[in-house]
Structures are given as C-alpha cells and as structure tokens.
Amino acid sequence: xxxRRAIYNARIIDPASGMDEKGGVLIENGVILDxxxxxxxxTQADVKNxxxxxxLAPGLIDLRVKTGEPGAENKETLQTAxxxxxxxxxxxxxxxxxxDPVIDSVALxxxxxxxxxxxxxxxxxxAAGLTLGLDGAKMSEIGLIREAGAAxxxxxxxxxxxxxxxxxxxxxxxxxxxxxxxxxxxxxxxKNTVMNAGAFAARLGLRxxxxxxxxxxxxxxxxxxxxxxxxxxxxxxxxxxxLAAVERARKAGVKVTCSVASxxxxxxxxxxxDYLTYCKVQPPFRxxxxxxxxxxxxxxxxxxxxxxxxxxxxxxxxxxxxADAAFGAVGLETLxxxxxxxxxxxxxxxAVALKPVTSGPADLLDLPQGRLAxxxxxxxxxxxxxxxxxxxxxxxxxxxxxxxxxxxxxxGRVLRTWVNGATVFERG
Amino acid sequence: MADYAFPHRHLLGIEGLNRLDIETxxxxxxRYVDLNxxxxxxxxTLAGRTLVNLFFENSTRTQGSFExxxxxxxxxxxxxxxxxxxxxxxxxxxxxxxxxxxxRPDLLVIRHGSSGAVKLLxxxxxxxxxxxxxxxxxxxxQALLDALTIRRRAGDIGGMRIAICxxxxxxxxxxxxxxxxxxxxxxxxxxxxxxxTPPGAADWGAEVFTDMRKGLEGxxxxxxxxxxxxxxxxxxxxxxREFFHFYGLDADKLRHAKPEALVMHPGPMNRGVEIESSxxxxxxxxxxxxxVEMGVAIRMAVLETLAKNAxxxxxxxx
Numbered sequence: 001x002x003x004r005r006a007i008y009n010a011r012i013i014d015p016a017s018g019m020d021e022k023g024g025v026l027i028e029n030g031v032i033l034d035x036x037x038x039x040x041x042x043t044q045a046d047v048k049n050x051x052x053x054x055x056l057a058p059g060l061i062d063l064r065v066k067t068g069e070p071g072a073e074n075k076e077t078l079q080t081a082x083x084x085x086x087x088x089x090x091x092x093x094x095x096x097x098x099x100d101p102v103i104d105s106v107a108l109x110x111x112x113x114x115x116x117x118x119x120x121x122x123x124x125x126x127a128a129g130l131t132l133g134l135d136g137a138k139m140s141e142i143g144l145i146r147e148a149g150a151a152x153x154x155x156x157x158x159x160x161x162x163x164x165x166x167x168x169x170x171x172x173x174x175x176x177x178x179x180x181x182x183x184x185x186x187x188x189x190x191k192n193t194v195m196n197a198g199a200f201a202a203r204l205g206l207r208x209x210x211x212x213x214x215x216x217x218x219x220x221x222x223x224x225x226x227x228x229x230x231x232x233x234x235x236x237x238x239x240x241x242x243l244a245a246v247e248r249a250r251k252a253g254v255k256v257t258c259s260v261a262s263x264x265x266x267x268x269x270x271x272x273x274d275y276l277t278y279c280k281v282q283p284p285f286r287x288x289x290x291x292x293x294x295x296x297x298x299x300x301x302x303x304x305x306x307x308x309x310x311x312x313x314x315x316x317x318x319x320x321x322x323a324d325a326a327f328g329a330v331g332l333e334t335l336x337x338x339x340x341x342x343x344x345x346x347x348x349x350x351a352v353a354l355k356p357v358t359s360g361p362a363d364l365l366d367l368p369q370g371r372l373a374x375x376x377x378x379x380x381x382x383x384x385x386x387x388x389x390x391x392x393x394x395x396x397x398x399x400x401x402x403x404x405x406x407x408x409x410x411x412g413r414v415l416r417t418w419v420n421g422a423t424v425f426e427r428g
Numbered sequence: 429m430a431d432y433a434f435p436h437r438h439l440l441g442i443e444g445l446n447r448l449d450i451e452t453x454x455x456x457x458x459r460y461v462d463l464n465x466x467x468x469x470x471x472x473t474l475a476g477r478t479l480v481n482l483f484f485e486n487s488t489r490t491q492g493s494f495e496x497x498x499x500x501x502x503x504x505x506x507x508x509x510x511x512x513x514x515x516x517x518x519x520x521x522x523x524x525x526x527x528x529x530x531x532r533p534d535l536l537v538i539r540h541g542s543s544g545a546v547k548l549l550x551x552x553x554x555x556x557x558x559x560x561x562x563x564x565x566x567x568x569x570q571a572l573l574d575a576l577t578i579r580r581r582a583g584d585i586g587g588m589r590i591a592i593c594x595x596x597x598x599x600x601x602x603x604x605x606x607x608x609x610x611x612x613x614x615x616x617x618x619x620x621x622x623x624x625t626p627p628g629a630a631d632w633g634a635e636v637f638t639d640m641r642k643g644l645e646g647x648x649x650x651x652x653x654x655x656x657x658x659x660x661x662x663x664x665x666x667x668x669r670e671f672f673h674f675y676g677l678d679a680d681k682l683r684h685a686k687p688e689a690l691v692m693h694p695g696p697m698n699r700g701v702e703i704e705s706s707x708x709x710x711x712x713x714x715x716x717x718x719x720v721e722m723g724v725a726i727r728m729a730v731l732e733t734l735a736k737n738a739x740x741x742x743x744x745x746x
Contacts, residue, residue, distance in 0.1 A: 131662075138662025141670045143621075168623050168663060175621040175638040176674075228622070 002421060003046035004028045008039055010051030010382070013350050014058065016359035016371035020351045025056060027378040030420035035372045051382055054415060057354055058370050059091025059122075059379035060336055061361040063151075063181075063259055064235065064307035066328070068399075069115065070108075071100025076312035078112070080399040081332065082120035086425035087397045088333035089381035089414040090308070091122050092369060097129040098156035104129035104140045106148045113149060121424040123379070125151040125365065130169050130180060134158045139169040143176050151365050152179035152233060157282060157327075159185045159217060163224070170230040179364065182221050183235040184242070185283070189213035194322050196269040196284045204275065206322065209284055211239045218242050222249045225256055233364065234258040236309060238283035240293030247302055257364055258302075259356075260294050261309035262331055262338040263404055267291070271404070277318045277325035278404045281309070298356065299348050304364060306356040308335040312400030330398045334405045340385050340412025350385060378421035387413040434733045438550045438557040441566035442607040450572065450611055456729035457576045457722070464500070464725055473732050474503035477534040481507040482524075483560065484540040489695060489720060490560050490569075494537045497727035503535070503735075521545060522552055529553040534738055535731055538562075543600075556734035564598050570694055571604035573726040575612060577719050578649055581690060586613030589646050591685070592634075593619040593675060594653035594702050597626050597664075601694045602653060606632050619643035621675065623664045640674065640681050647685040651692045652677050655702050668701045678704040690715050 008024035012035065024039030025032055034043075041048065062085070068075030078095070085093055095112060097103035103112060109126050116124035128150035132138045142153060153173060159182065160166040166182075173180050190209040195201050197208025218234060222245060225232035234246055237258050246258045267285040279285060297303045311328030318325050331338075335357065343353035362370025369377045393406040417425040432452050436445070463469060479498035483491050491507065498505040508528070519527075521540075528536065529552065536557050538546045543563030550557035561567040578585055590609055596602045596618050609616050616634040618625065630636050637643030644650060660668050672678075682689065691707055691714045699705045708714055 132666075139666050141666040143666075143674050144670050165663070171622040172665070175623070 002029050004033075004044070005047040005049065005421060006039055006043045006045035007049045007051055007056060007380070007382070008041050008043065009053060010056035011053060012036065012372060013055055013354060014372035015351045015355035016373065018351050019372070020349065024051070025372060025378070025380065027421045030378055030422070032372060032374055032376050032378050034374055054382055055350065055385045056380060056382050057350075058358040058372055059381050059417060059419065060089050060357040061367065061370050062090045062093040062308050062310070062332065062335060062357065063233075063305045063361050063364070064096060064261070065093040065310040065332065066096045066098060066312065068312065069099065070111070074399070075314055076399045077119070078116050078124060079119040080397065081310070082116070082122045082124065083397040084310075084330070084332040085122045086417045086419075087414065089336045089383060089417050090332055091379035091381070091417060091419050092125065092367065093122065093332070094125045094127050094151045096156045097127055097154060098134065098158070102129045102133050103127070104132050104134070106141065106144050109145055109148045109150050122419050123369070125149070127151050127154050127181065129153070130155045131160060131165065136160045136162055137165055139165070139172055142169070142173050142178055146176050146178050152181045154181035154235065157183065159183065159187065161187065163220060166221070167224050167228060170224050170228040170232070174228050174230040177231065179231045179233055181233040181235045183283075184214050184217035184221055184237070186213040186216045189216070193284075194280055195272045196286050198269065198287065200269050200272070204272070211241065211286065214239060214242055214283060215245070218245055222246070222254060222256060225249070226252070226254045229255070231255045232257070233304075236261050236264070236283055236307065238264045238286050239290045243293060243297045243302070257304035259305035259307045260297070260303050262306050262335050263309065263329060265291065265294055265298065265306065265342050266338045267404060275322045276404070277320065277322050278329060278402050278406060280322055280325050280327055281311070281329050281404070282327045295342060295346055298342070298353060299346070301352060301355065303356050305361045306335070306339060308332050312398055313402045314400050318402050328402065329404050330396065330400055330402055332398065333396050334391060334403060334410070336381070336383065336414060337410040337412045338405065340383070341410045344386060344411045378418055380418040381414060382416040383412060383414045385412050387411065389413055434737060437734070437737055439568055439730055439734060440547050440550060440557065440559045442568050442571050442604045442611070443566065445611070447611050450575070450608060453572055453726065453729050453733060454576050454579060456733065457572065457726040458580065460725035460728040461580070461722065464721070469500050470502065471500060472502040474498065474501035474735055477503045477735055478532070479503045479505045479535040479537065479731065480528060480533040481505070482510070482528065482536060482538045483507070484510055484538075485561070487539055487560070489723070490539065493720070493723040494560065494727050497724050497731055498535070500724070501728055501731055503731070521549065525549045525552045529555070534735055554739070556738055558730060558734065561600055563600065564603075565600050566604045567600040568604050569723070569727055569730060570601050571608035572730070573719060573722040574605055574651065574692060574694070575608055576722045576726050577692065577715050578690070580722070581715060581718070582648065585609065587615070588648040589615045589617065590649040590651065591617040591619055591643055591647045592651045592653065593640060593643070593677065595624045595655050595659060596620045596629060596653070597624045598656065598659065599653045605651065606634050610634070617643050617647065619675070621665065624659070641684045644681060644684040647689055649690045649692060650677060650682065650685055652702050654694065654696065655698055672701055676700070676702055676704065677707050679707065682707060688713065692716060692719060694719065
C-alpha cells in the first residue's frame with residue numbers, strides 16, 4: 001500500500017471531460033481515487049501537496065518519439081529520452097521503429113518494452129515497422145507483433161512507395177483491427193530537399209519540398225484506407241490542404257485520424273532564417289497560412305494528436321551546411337510549453353489545446369491514462385500555464401540538443417510530473 | 429431421380445448446375461463407393477470409350493483419381509505428358525485442343541493454370557470436357573467429392589454450418605465448394621485474413637470472418653485449404669508461423685466448433701502451416717483420406733453421366 005496523496009488547491013484541467021476548475025486530485029496505489037473541487041486541504045491523506053493554484057492535467061501522451069536505442073545510443077537512449085519526457089510533462093510516449101535494427105519483430109518489440117521497463121521513468125510503447133526492415137516490400141508479422149503489444153504499425157520516415165504493398169499491408173492489418181500510421185510523403189518530390197519549397201527557399205538558394213509531396217501520398221493513403229477499411233493515423237500533416245483532406249475523408253466514413261508536430265504549430269518557413277540546421281525537419285516548416293490553418297484545426301478539435309516528433313541528432317550531424325545536415329529536432333521537453341504558448345497567444349482554452357496530447361492519443365491507442373478520472377492511472381503534470389522562459393538547448397535533458405526552440409521565448413513551464421502516482425520530475 | 433436426364437454436355441463448374449444435377453451425381457457416386465469397396469472393381473460402362481487426361485498443371489492425386497476412375501469403368505485412358513509435349517515446343521492451347529480432338533476422344537479431363545482456359549477448350553472440341561481445375565476459378569469434382577464425403581459421414585448437408593478456411597482468394601476449391609454447399613442448403617462461412625479474402629466474398633452467399641475462433645463457432649464441418657508457399661513471402665502474409673498462429677487449425681481453435689466437428693482438406697497438406705498433424709490424423713474427425721476415396725467414386729459418376737450425354741458419332745463433327 002502506497003501512501004494516499006492529495007494534490008489540492010490546483011486548477012484541474014481534464015480535456016476528456018472538458019473540466020477546468022479549482023480542485024484537487026486524490027491518489028492511492030498509483031491510481032486516481034477522486035478528482036474535483038471536493039479534494040481540498042482537509043481531505044484525508046498521508047501526503048498533501050499544495051499546488052498553489054497552478055494547473056494540474058493528465059500527463060502528456062506523445063505518439064511520435066525517436067530514440068537511438070537500439071543502434072545509435074550516442075543520439076539518445078530510452079533512459080535519456082524518458083528523462084526528457086518527464087521534464088516535459090510527457091508520461092507516455094511511443095517510440096518509432098526507425099532504429100538499427102528496425103523494430104519489426106516480436107523479439108524487438110519485447111526488447112524495447114523490457115528495456116524501457118528497466119530504465120525509463122515514463123511509460124514507453126513501441127510502434128512496429130509495417131514492413132520488414134522498413135523495406136517497403138514485405139509486411140512484418142502484424143498479427144503476432146500486435147499481440148506482443150505494439151502500439152501501431154508505421155514505416156516511420158520511409159514511406160511505402162509501392163501502393164500494392166501498402167494496400168495489402170493495410171488490408172492485412174485490418175484483419176486484426178491494427179492501427180496503421182503513415183507519414184505522407186512522396187520521395188520523388190521531397191528527396192534531397194531542405195525546407196518548404198517556395199519564394200523563401202528560392203531566395204536562400206535551397207532545394208524545397210513542395211507540399212504536393214505530402215498531398216499526393218496523403219490522398220493515396222486515404223483512398224487505400226477507405227477501400228481496405230483499416231484504421232489509419234495520418235502522421236504529421238503540415239499543410240492546410242492536408243487537414244481539409246483528412247476532414248473530408250473522415251466525413252465520408254474513412255477511419256482516419258491525424259497528428260501534427262508541435263513545431264508545425266509554432267514555426268513557419270521563415271524561421272529557417274539564417275540557414276538554421278535545427279530547423280531542418282521532415283515535414284518542413286510550411287507557410288504562415290498553413291500554420292494558422294493547423295492552429296484553427298487545434299481550436300476546432302479536429303487534430304487527434306499533437307506530437308513532439310522528437311528526433312535527436314548529435315552536433316556532428318547538425319553542424320554542417322544545411323543541405324548536408326541531418327533532418328530532425330528534439331521536442332519532448334518543448335511539447336507542452338509550445339502548446340501552452342500557442343494556447344495563450346491564440347486564446348485557445350487549455351482543455352481544448354491539451355486534448356491532442358492527453359485523451360486524444362489515449363483513445364487512439366485505447367489506453368486508460370490521459371484523463372483525470374477515478375480509476376485512471378495517476379499520470380499527472382503540474383505546470384504554470386503562463387510562466388515566461390527562454391529555451392536554452394544546453395538545459396535540455398535529451399542527450400542531443402538539436403532544438404529549434406533554442407533561444408525562443410515560451411510561455412508555460414512544467415513544475416512536477418508523476419507517473420503512477422510517483423514523482424518522476426520536479427523543477428528545483 | 430433415377431430417370432433424371434443430366435442436361436449438360438460438359439462439367440465446367442458447379443456454377444450452372446442446379447440442385448437436381450448435383451444430387452444425381454452424388455447418388456451415382458454413392459453407388460460407386462460400394463463398387464470400389466469390392467474385391468473386383470470393374471464395370472464396363474465406358475468400354476470402348478477413350479478418356480484423355482490433359483493436365484497443364486502438375487497433379488498427382490486428381491490425375492491419378494481420374495485415371496483410376498476411367499479404368500474401373502472400362503475406358504481406354506491416356507494421360508498426355510504435357511511436360512515433354514508439343515505444348516513445351518510452343519504450340520498454342522487451341523492447336524493442342526484441335527490436335528487432340530482429331531484423335532476423337534470421348535472424354536477430355538483438363539486442368540489448366542489459367543481461369544477460363546478449360547471453358548475455352550470446351551468450345552473447340554466435340555467430346556465431353558471435365559474441368560479438373562482452372563486457375564483460381566473452379567474445381568467442380570472436388571466440391572462434389574467433398575459433398576459426397578460429408579453426406580456419407582453425417583447425412584443431409586441442408587442446415588449444416590460449414591467453414592472454409594485459409595487462402596480463399598487463390599482457391600478454386602473454395603469457389604466450387606461455396607456454390608455447391610450453398611445449393612445443398614448449408615450455411616457457409618469463409619475464414620481468412622483480408623489479404624486472402626476475395627473482394628465481394630460477402631456476396632457469395634457466405635458469411636466472412638477474419639477471426640477464426642469466431643468463425644468456427646457452431647460449425648459442423650471445417651474445411652481447410654492449402655496455402656501456397658509463395659503466398660507467405662510477405663506480400664499476402666508475413667510468415668508461415670504467423671499464419672499458423674491465427675489461421676492454422678489446431679486443437680484450441682477446433683474447440684470453438686461443434687464438439688464432434690469434422691475436418692477436411694483437399695490436399696496436399698502443409699502440416700504445421702494450415703493444419704496441425706494431430707488434427708489431420710484424427711481417427712474419427714478427420715475425413716481427409718475419405719475425401720480421396722470419394723474422389724474416385726464421384727469421378728466415375730461424372731464420367732459415366734457425361735459419356736451418356738455424348739452426341740452420336742458424326743452428329744457434331746465436320
């Protein structure tokens with residue numbers, strides 16, 4: 001029996017129920033016993049924490065994280081990624097299969113789960129390769145891997161180019177009601193590009209990825225999802241038109257959901273500015289009109305998940321001419337602050353802005369966490385929703401420091417994080 | 429029914445037959461089972477008639493079964509060695525047919541890898557044509573022998589719940605069986621992953637399942653299909669072990685069917701892929717060897733029936 005803990009005098013935010021009011025949360029044995037205005041300073045408990053009016057929400061669930069484990073531990077390990085997650089208020093994350101070796105078998109899914117159980121402070125769910133070695137040719141053991149506990153199936157950052165392979169893999173996955181995630185990209189259009197195609201890229205003299213690279217693949221994936229009946233998560237859309245396509249398909253009855261990288265809500269193509277390699281990401285920062293359309297989607301509740309798209313890259317792979325630099329940005333520690341900043345600046349209610357990092361992804365993966373409700377795991381984050389701070393990459397817990405937020409001013413800061421009722425991070 | 433005149437010249441598929449046609453063949457087949465169990469198995473029904481086996485695809489059991497069926501009825505049986513024949517030398521299918529036709533056979537048994545090829549040949553020859561399997565289209569004598577097997581063991585097929593499991597998409601056996609069992613009043617279920625379920629299968633008059641345990645619930649008969657090795661290379665299925673885990677018939681999955689449910693397989697089996705050995709060899713529940721026995725009898729019935737319908741010499745030739 002663990003001690004009964006009461007966190008009181010908090011601003012309780014539960015996106016699942018829409019709750020945003022004063023109150024507290026009562027925890028015992030790692031599970032939420034009670035939540036709401038009834039939990040106060042006088043509630044019977046062994047340990048009491050005064051939240052001092054700060055915001056208390058479900059710990060974040062991040063559906064897109066890359067680590068370097070196995071294969072590139074110099075970039076990030078499951079342990080260092082979980083440290084970054086805890087510091088960012090992320091209590092559950094999904095690791096992508098793009099590792100070396102690729103997570104494409106029962107044994108590797110099992111390895112990642114066991115490894116994470118041993119070293120990670122937060123909950124880690126592996127996603128598995130849709131095709132073997134992400135080769136885009138042969139499907140992996142989708143049924144067995146799903147039974148082994150894979151969160152979903154994805155070809156990571158290597159899109160399946162052969163529509164026949166994708167159709168059969170989706171069709172097969174549908175037999176098991178497995179979730180398939182696909183980041184829409186057409187390599188023929190995006191290969192060797194650096195940023196969004198357009199006037200700004202032209203002025204910098206950089207090769208740009210046109211938005212059609214995303215649209216063509218997206219439309220194909222939506223059609224195949226429609227005919228195969230698979231549950232499709234469109235991973236990291238970055239344009240206004242992509243969001244409209246997803247909404248249209250959803251209205252037509254396609255079982256489709258979508259995610260957006262937090263950086264796509266925060267930056268536009270101009271932020272690449274002076275050839276900043278930390279801003280070289282896939283999909284690239286798009287136009288301001290795209291960014292505003294995605295923020296509007298956040299406000300309207302049509303974005304199912306906002307992800308960090310955490311992709312650690314060591315200095316040696318980033319401190320290069322931008323055309324030669326690696327893609328990717330770390331994001332676990334800035335996911336919540338970025339969302340809070342956007343919510344504040346764009347006047348989006350927190351219970352709405354936080355849904356795609358709590359109950360949204362929880363529902364997608366059928367997880368019990370991601371909500372403040374009796375019986376749910378006590379995965380919680382306490383934060384100051386308006387505290388201003390400037391991000392300094394050297395203060396990040398990630399092993400790699402490639403953050404586009406480096407030097408940026410943000411509003412909203414994590415104070416403390418709990419997983420199953422135990423503190424995993426506390427700001428000193 | 430004894431005086432019912434089977435109205436077809438060829439047997440190209442179950443499609444196109446009616447219930448009476450099927451019952452007529454099953455009843456005649458039933459009588460030949462008894463003949464085949466006697467020490468002397470000869471009849472002279474087809475004495476003086478010529479049966480030609482033309483197998484463009486390798487086959488051991490079906491080809492052998494037709495040969496034995498023809499011989500037991502007294503026919504002269506010739507099996508054309510396709511592998512070393514003029515077909516390999518580039519002769520077109522229709523030229524081969526015309527050549528054979530000129531030899532004036534009475535019955536032509538054809539297996540071909542392309543759907544529709546047997547029907548094409550049937551239009552070019554004067555004799556009766558029996559489809560011994562065309563591509564992924566039909567294999568009518570297999571469906572008839574399966575029906576005879578079930579009937580002899582368990583009685584009336586009407587009202588039975590019968591599951592067909594495995595590679596439905598590429599199976600001519602499944603197509604013929606669905607048509608045949610439906611006609612005989614069975615409730616047919618198809619069980620397969622979606623990659624191996626043909627589009628529109630739900631309109632075949634069968635219920636479609638992806639979960640084998642659910643699909644087997646309440647079934648009287650479980651028919652397993654052969655899974656071709658080349659399907660397991662990652663295109664349609666990830667691996668043999670995954671297929672066995674979800675769609676291989678083992679004791680655990682079979683428990684979901686009726687307690688004494690019968691098990692069938694058209695052969696040849698991949699033990700450990702689509703069926704567990706202990707199930708395939710089960711003394712009381714496996715009908716797999718009985719199917720082979722019924723195969724000879726039903727083919728005798730088909731040969732006799734079609735030979736009767738053959739036009740008089742000269743009636744149809746140029």
